Amino acid sequence: MDTLAQRLYEEFVKIPLIDPHSHINPHAPVAKSLNDILGYHYYTELAHSAGLPKDKIETNQGFDQIEQLATHLGHLRNTVQYSWLVELASTFFGFEAEEVTPENARRLFDAAESTLAKSDWVETVFEKTRLEGIFLTNDFDDPLEGFDTKRYIPCLRTDELVFKLGEESVRNRFEASSGESASTIASLKKGIGALFERFTARGARACAISLPPDFAPMRPAESEASRALDKVIQGDASPEEARTLSNAVFFMLADYCEEFTLPFDLMIGVIRGVYADGVFQGQDLFDRRTSLHQYHRLFNEKKAVTFPISVLTSNQNQELVAFSWIFPNVTTNGHWWYSNIPAYIETDLRARIEAVPINKQIGYYSDAYKLEFVLPKFNMYRRCLSRVLANDYVLARGWSEERAIGLARQILRGNVETMFPGR
Amino acid sequence: MDTLAQRLYEEFVKIPLIDPHSHINPHAPVAKSLNDILGYHYYTELAHSAGLPKDKIETNQGFDQIEQLATHLGHLRNTVQYSWLVELASTFFGFEAEEVTPENARRLFDAAESTLAKSDWVETVFEKTRLEGIFLTNDFDDPLEGFDTKRYIPCLRTDELVFKLGEESVRNRFEASSGESASTIASLKKGIGALFERFTARGARACAISLPPDFAPMRPAESEASRALDKVIQGDASPEEARTLSNAVFFMLADYCEEFTLPFDLMIGVIRGVYADGVFQGQDLFDRRTSLHQYHRLFNEKKAVTFPISVLTSNQNQELVAFSWIFPNVTTNGHWWYSNIPAYIETDLRARIEAVPINKQIGYYSDAYKLEFVLPKFNMYRRCLSRVLANDYVLARGWSEERAIGLARQILRGNVETMFPGR
Amino acid sequence: MDTLAQRLYEEFVKIPLIDPHSHINPHAPVAKSLNDILGYHYYTELAHSAGLPKDKIETNQGFDQIEQLATHLGHLRNTVQYSWLVELASTFFGFEAEEVTPENARRLFDAAESTLAKSDWVETVFEKTRLEGIFLTNDFDDPLEGFDTKRYIPCLRTDELVFKLGEESVRNRFEASSGESASTIASLKKGIGALFERFTARGARACAISLPPDFAPMRPAESEASRALDKVIQGDASPEEARTLSNAVFFMLADYCEEFTLPFDLMIGVIRGVYADGVFQGQDLFDRRTSLHQYHRLFNEKKAVTFPISVLTSNQNQELVAFSWIFPNVTTNGHWWYSNIPAYIETDLRARIEAVPINKQIGYYSDAYKLEFVLPKFNMYRRCLSRVLANDYVLARGWSEERAIGLARQILRGNVETMFPGR
Incomplete structure (x- = not known):
C-alpha cells in the first residue's frame, strides 16, 4: 500500500468496533484449537475444491485433520481467505511463516493449542481486535x-x-x-x-x-x-x-x-x-x-x-x-x-x-x-x-x-x- | 490526480462543448435562485433518502427550502452529486467553503441571488462552460x-x-x-x-x-x-x-x-x-x-x-x-x-x-x-x-x-x- | 507500466507456452499474406462497424482488400485489437509505425509478403513466441x-x-x-x-x-x-x-x-x-x-x-x-x-x-x-x-x-x- 493509504489504514484500525453480523456462539466465542480455525468453511470448501476428498476433511479430528488440510493449503496460497489465516496466525499465535505447509503445520497447531488454553483468551481477543x-x-x-x-x-x-x-x-x-x-x-x-x-x-x-x-x-x-x-x-x-x-x-x-x-x-x-x-x-x-x-x-x-x-x-x-x-x-x-x-x-x-x-x-x-x-x-x-x-x-x-x-x-x-x- | 492526468484534464477542459442531451428550458436556461440548484432532483431525493421528509422539501420555498435541505446535506458530503454542488458554487458564485452547512447556507443563498440577477448571466455561463x-x-x-x-x-x-x-x-x-x-x-x-x-x-x-x-x-x-x-x-x-x-x-x-x-x-x-x-x-x-x-x-x-x-x-x-x-x-x-x-x-x-x-x-x-x-x-x-x-x-x-x-x-x-x- | 509490473512482465514473457485453445489449422498454421492478418474477424467486423460496407471487405482480395480496410483502421486506433496488430507488425514484420494508415499500408503489405515467404517461418514464430x-x-x-x-x-x-x-x-x-x-x-x-x-x-x-x-x-x-x-x-x-x-x-x-x-x-x-x-x-x-x-x-x-x-x-x-x-x-x-x-x-x-x-x-x-x-x-x-x-x-x-x-x-x-x- 502506498504511504497515504497506509496512514489512513493505521487510523482506521484504532476505531473501536461493534460488529453488526456474526455467527459467534456466545457460550464458546473463541477457537478451542486450530481445528476451529482451519475448520472454517472457507478452508474446508476451498481445500475440497482444490482436490481434497470430503471424507479426508470431515472424518478426521485433531492434528490428523490439520495434517490433511495442510496438504492442500498450498493450492489456496493465492486466496484472500488464506491471507486471513496467515494474518490471524501471526497476530494471535505469533506464527510468522509466510505459508502454512505440511512441514510447519505441527508447529502452528501447537502454538494455537498453547495460546487458546489461556484463561483470559476471550478478553485478549476482544482487546486486540478493539471489539x-x-x-x-x-x-x-x-x-x-x-x-x-x-x-x-x-x-x-x-x-x-x-x-x-x-x-x-x-x-x-x-x-x-x-x-x-x-x-x-x-x-x-x-x-x-x-x-x-x-x-x-x-x-x-x-x-x-x-x-x-x-x-x-x-x-x-x-x-x-x-x-x-x-x-x-x-x-x-x-x-x-x-x-x-x-x-x-x-x-x-x-x-x-x-x-x-x-x-x-x-x-x-x-x-x-x-x-x-x-x-x-x-x-x-x-x-x-x-x-x-x-x-x-x-x-x-x-x-x-x-x-x-x-x-x-x-x-x-x-x-x-x-x-x-x-x-x-x-x-x-x-x-x-x-x-x-x-x-x-x-x-x-x-x-x-x-x-x-x-x-x-x-x-x-x-x-x-x-x-x-x-x-x-x-x-x-x-x-x-x-x-x-x-x-x-x-x-x-x-x-x-x-x-x-x-x-x-x-x-x-x-x-x-x-x-x-x-x- | 497525478500530474499526467491533471495535465490531460487541463487540455480537455479547453475543448469547446456541444452537449448532446439535456433538459434545458431554452426560455429559462439558467437558475433563478439557489432553489433551482438545490431543487435538482439529485439533492432532493438524496436528502429525502437521508431522512428529510418529503413535505419539508416540497412545501417550502425560497430560503426556507434551502434551510431545510441544508440540515441534511452533511449526510451527502461523500456523494459525487454533492461535489458538483461545491464545484458549481465555487465556480459560479465564488463560494469557497468545503461544505454547505446550515451555518453558511444563507451566505450561499445570497451569493447565488446576486450572481443570478446579472443581466448577462446566460452568456457568462455559456462562456465559462465553453459551451x-x-x-x-x-x-x-x-x-x-x-x-x-x-x-x-x-x-x-x-x-x-x-x-x-x-x-x-x-x-x-x-x-x-x-x-x-x-x-x-x-x-x-x-x-x-x-x-x-x-x-x-x-x-x-x-x-x-x-x-x-x-x-x-x-x-x-x-x-x-x-x-x-x-x-x-x-x-x-x-x-x-x-x-x-x-x-x-x-x-x-x-x-x-x-x-x-x-x-x-x-x-x-x-x-x-x-x-x-x-x-x-x-x-x-x-x-x-x-x-x-x-x-x-x-x-x-x-x-x-x-x-x-x-x-x-x-x-x-x-x-x-x-x-x-x-x-x-x-x-x-x-x-x-x-x-x-x-x-x-x-x-x-x-x-x-x-x-x-x-x-x-x-x-x-x-x-x-x-x-x-x-x-x-x-x-x-x-x-x-x-x-x-x-x-x-x-x-x-x-x-x-x-x-x-x-x-x-x-x-x-x-x-x-x-x-x-x-x- | 510502472517498474515493478514491467519487471514481472519481462519474467512472464520468458515462460514457455502451451496454448490451450485456438483455431489454428495445423496444415496452414501461419499467415500466407497480410490478408490473413487483417482478415481476422476482429478487424473486419470492427472496420465494418466503423462504417466500411461488407462488400468492400469481402469481395476484395490481395492488396485491394488491405487498401479498403486501411481507410477505416484509423477509427480503430483506440481498440486493443488494433494494438495486437501494431505489436504483431513490429515484432514479426519489423514495421515500426505507430499506426497503419492508407499511406503506409503498402509498405506493411510488402514487409509481410517477404517475411511470410521465408521457408522457416513456422519455426520462427514458434521460437519468437516461446510456444x-x-x-x-x-x-x-x-x-x-x-x-x-x-x-x-x-x-x-x-x-x-x-x-x-x-x-x-x-x-x-x-x-x-x-x-x-x-x-x-x-x-x-x-x-x-x-x-x-x-x-x-x-x-x-x-x-x-x-x-x-x-x-x-x-x-x-x-x-x-x-x-x-x-x-x-x-x-x-x-x-x-x-x-x-x-x-x-x-x-x-x-x-x-x-x-x-x-x-x-x-x-x-x-x-x-x-x-x-x-x-x-x-x-x-x-x-x-x-x-x-x-x-x-x-x-x-x-x-x-x-x-x-x-x-x-x-x-x-x-x-x-x-x-x-x-x-x-x-x-x-x-x-x-x-x-x-x-x-x-x-x-x-x-x-x-x-x-x-x-x-x-x-x-x-x-x-x-x-x-x-x-x-x-x-x-x-x-x-x-x-x-x-x-x-x-x-x-x-x-x-x-x-x-x-x-x-x-x-x-x-x-x-x-x-x-x-x-x-
Whole structure:
C-alpha cells in the first residue's frame, strides 16, 4: 500500500468496533484449537475444491485433520481467505511463516493449542481486535440466557420460520419457544409476536433472514395464507403454496419489525444445497438473475422499517446503490460471502460511497464463527477502505485526511449505533 | 490526480462543448435562485433518502427550502452529486467553503441571488462552460419558437407517443400539434410524420425515448396495431394490447428516423414510479434483468438508422460495447443517471475505449435542467477520461499526450457533430 | 507500466507456452499474406462497424482488400485489437509505425509478403513466441492426419453434434467418420464412442463446445431422446424436441469425457447469427441473462469430469469464481471473446486469483486462427497479470517477486499440463 493509504489504514484500525453480523456462539466465542480455525468453511470448501476428498476433511479430528488440510493449503496460497489465516496466525499465535505447509503445520497447531488454553483468551481477543460488541445470529428458540447481551447482541434469525414450517421439528420448537401453535395463521402471528417480545427484552437489535434469488415478497390474503399453511403442514403443498406461506410469515416479520422498531436485515440471493455433496456449509451457491425490484412492494409498504441489505453478488451492487439512494428505508450492509473479497469490496464500496447518503451505510460485518476472524476480516475491509478514500477522496477530491477518517469512522462504527439502535 | 492526468484534464477542459442531451428550458436556461440548484432532483431525493421528509422539501420555498435541505446535506458530503454542488458554487458564485452547512447556507443563498440577477448571466455561463450548443428534450407538441435553435438544439422526445396514448390529454395534444387524429393507425402515422417535418424544419438533430427494461421491440401487423389502438382508446386494453400499440408507434418513429435521417436515442432500462411517494423526479428505478438482445430485430431491420444508446446500469455496459462493436448502427452514448458516477463511468469508459470504434462513441452529455450544471458534470467526466487515458494509453500503451488529447477531442466534441449532423 | 509490473512482465514473457485453445489449422498454421492478418474477424467486423460496407471487405482480395480496410483502421486506433496488430507488425514484420494508415499500408503489405515467404517461418514464430504446443479445434470428422500432434494438440469440437444433427450433411459426415448411423440413439452413442476413441488415440486432450445462454443441461429419458431424434431427422421438431436431442447428445459427450478422462471445455453464452448480415464470423452476440446455476445438475452428476469454463461476459465472472470455489470439477478457463479486453481481463482475473484455488485456473488461451496472433494476445494478458500481481500481491500483500512469478508460471503453463493431461 502506498504511504497515504497506509496512514489512513493505521487510523482506521484504532476505531473501536461493534460488529453488526456474526455467527459467534456466545457460550464458546473463541477457537478451542486450530481445528476451529482451519475448520472454517472457507478452508474446508476451498481445500475440497482444490482436490481434497470430503471424507479426508470431515472424518478426521485433531492434528490428523490439520495434517490433511495442510496438504492442500498450498493450492489456496493465492486466496484472500488464506491471507486471513496467515494474518490471524501471526497476530494471535505469533506464527510468522509466510505459508502454512505440511512441514510447519505441527508447529502452528501447537502454538494455537498453547495460546487458546489461556484463561483470559476471550478478553485478549476482544482487546486486540478493539471489539466492543458483536451481533449474533440466534435461532428463534434460542433462550438467550447465560451471556452478556451488551457484548453479545442478540439478533433474531428467521429463515426457519419463513421457509421451514413444513418440518415438524421446527413447528414443535416454535410451539415450545413461543407458547403458541404453528397450526393457524392467527396463532403463528401471536407466537411470532411473543418471540419478538422475548428477543427485544433481551436486547435484540435486528431481525435477519437470508433469501433465495427468486423471492419476490407479496403479501397474500389471509385466507390464502391459511390454506397454504394447512397444505404445508399436511406435507402436500405445491411450490406456489409453500411460497404463499413464506410470504405470509415474511410479512408478519416485517409487521413486527415495524411494531418493535427493529431493522430487518435482508441477505439476498443464496440457493441452499446446490452442491449437495459438498463439505459442511460449503454447498450453497446462487443464480445471479435476481433484482431488488422484486422487493418494491415491501419497500413501499413498510416505510417505517429499515432494511439493511446484503447482496450476494457484486452484479447486484448497483441496484443496492440505486435503491438506497431513492428509498429512505433501504440501506447498504457490508460485503457478503461470495462478494467478500477485495476485488468486489473495492468496486462495490467505491460506488456506494459515491452515491448513497453516508448515514445509510454499514461498512462491514465479519460474519465470523469464531472471534479470532473478526480482526483479519475487518483488516481486509479497512485496507480496501483506505485505498478508496486515499485515491478517490484525499487525492482526487482534495479532502483532508481528517475528513476521510471521519467518514470511515461513521461507516465503520457510528452508523452501527444509529442504524441498529436497539429498542 | 497525478500530474499526467491533471495535465490531460487541463487540455480537455479547453475543448469547446456541444452537449448532446439535456433538459434545458431554452426560455429559462439558467437558475433563478439557489432553489433551482438545490431543487435538482439529485439533492432532493438524496436528502429525502437521508431522512428529510418529503413535505419539508416540497412545501417550502425560497430560503426556507434551502434551510431545510441544508440540515441534511452533511449526510451527502461523500456523494459525487454533492461535489458538483461545491464545484458549481465555487465556480459560479465564488463560494469557497468545503461544505454547505446550515451555518453558511444563507451566505450561499445570497451569493447565488446576486450572481443570478446579472443581466448577462446566460452568456457568462455559456462562456465559462465553453459551451457552444446544447440539445434539448422537447415534448412532441413543443412549438419550438422563441429561441435560437443553433444554440438550443431541438430533440423530439417520444415517450408519450409510445406509452401514453391511452391518456385523452395526450391524444388531444397530438391532434392539436400534428393536425391529425390519434384514432387510427393511418392518421397516427401521418401525424407523426408532420411532427418530424416540423422538428427537422426547426433544426432537430435527434429523436429520443426512454424505455422500460422489459421492452423488446417487434413490429406488429397493422391489423393487430389497429385493434390495439381501439382498445387503448376505449381504456380496456390488456397489457399485451398496450404493448402492441407501443410497438407499432415505436416502429413508426424508427421509420421516420430513417426517412428524416435522424438518430434515434434509446435510453434503456428505467421503470417509472417504483417509489411512488418519492420526491418529484425521485421515484424511478429499474430491474437490471434486461438485455440489448431484446433489440436485435430492430437493429437488423433499421440498418439505416443510427441508435445512440444509453444504458441505465453498468451491468449492461458490456452488451453495449459488444453490440456497438458488431452492429454499424449501434453506438454508445454517455453515462446515464444511475451510472453517472465515477465508479461506473471509469469502468464503462475503459471498456468502451478498448473495444468500440472511436467514431461511434459519444463521451458524455450533461442531462442538466439548468446550464450551471453542465460544467461540473462534464468536469467529473473529464477527470474520469483523463485518468483512463493517462493510465491505459499514455502509460500502458506509450501513446503521446497529443494523441490522447486527439482521442478525447473526438469523443467529447467531434463525434457530436458527425453522429448528430442534423438534416 | 510502472517498474515493478514491467519487471514481472519481462519474467512472464520468458515462460514457455502451451496454448490451450485456438483455431489454428495445423496444415496452414501461419499467415500466407497480410490478408490473413487483417482478415481476422476482429478487424473486419470492427472496420465494418466503423462504417466500411461488407462488400468492400469481402469481395476484395490481395492488396485491394488491405487498401479498403486501411481507410477505416484509423477509427480503430483506440481498440486493443488494433494494438495486437501494431505489436504483431513490429515484432514479426519489423514495421515500426505507430499506426497503419492508407499511406503506409503498402509498405506493411510488402514487409509481410517477404517475411511470410521465408521457408522457416513456422519455426520462427514458434521460437519468437516461446510456444511449445497449441490446442486445435477439430471438427468431429477431422482425420487428424498429417501433422505433429505433440505440437498441434487435437481437441474434439462438438457444437455440430449437439446442435446440428438436423442437417443431413452433418449426419452423413457423422456416418462416414464414425462408421455408425445417426438415426438411432443407440447408434449415435456408439458412433460418438468411436470418435472419442479416434481422437484420444491421436492425442486429443479436450472435448469442447460453445453453448447458447439459455442452455440448461438436463439428461432426458432415452425414450424421449429417441422420439426427439426422429422428429429432428424428419425436420419437424419443435424447439423443445430439438433441445431434448441436444441434451441427450450433450450428456453422451459428458459420459464419454468421464470414460476417456477428457476435460469438457464449456464456452458459455453465445447466440449465433444475431447480426445476420455481418461480415464472416462477425455475426454472433449474446444475451447476458444466463446463469451457471443452469448447469448444477451436470456438475453434480458428472463429478469425475473436469469442466474448464469460459464465460462470454464479465458479468458472469463472479458465478464462475464461486462455482469454481465450491465445485471440485469446475475450473476457470481464459478470457473469452467479448471479455478478452484488458478492462474485463483485469477485473475478472483479480477476482479469480483472490478466490479460486490456484491449481484450478487456466490463465489464458489465444483463440487464434494464425500463429502470429498468439504472441500479442498473450502479451496483452501478461501485462494484465503483471499489473494485478504487482499491485495486489507484491505491494498489497508483501509477496516477493519470485513468489508472484511462481504463481504466474502455474496459471500460464503448469496448469495446462496438469488440467489437460491427455490420456
